[in-house]
C-alpha cells in the first residue's frame with residue numbers, strides 16, 4: 524500500500540490513532556514514524572494536533588450552521604457579517 528509519490532501524503536485515521544497511542548507511551552517520534560510508516564514530520568504534526576486528515580485534505584468540511592442554517596465552514600462568515608465583529612453572547616459566559 525506504499526505510494527512512492529513523495530511530497531505530502533494524508534495520514535489516515537488509523538495511523539493517527541496509532542501515533543497518538545505510541546506518543547502516549549512515550550516512544551521516540553523517529554521510532555513511531557518507522558513503526559507506523561509515515562514521516563517524522565507527520566508524527567510531529569500529529570503530536571501538535573496539526574495533522575491534515577484525508578477528509579480535510581480533500582475538501583473543507585462543511586457543517587450545518589446553527590445561526591443561518593446553511594452548510595458552511597465554521598466560523599460562519601455569513602453570521603459573522605450579519606452579527607458584526609466583536610459581538611459576544613453574554614449568556615454564553
Ligand SMILES: [Zn+2]
Nearest residue numbers: 588591599602
Ligand atoms: Zn451562519
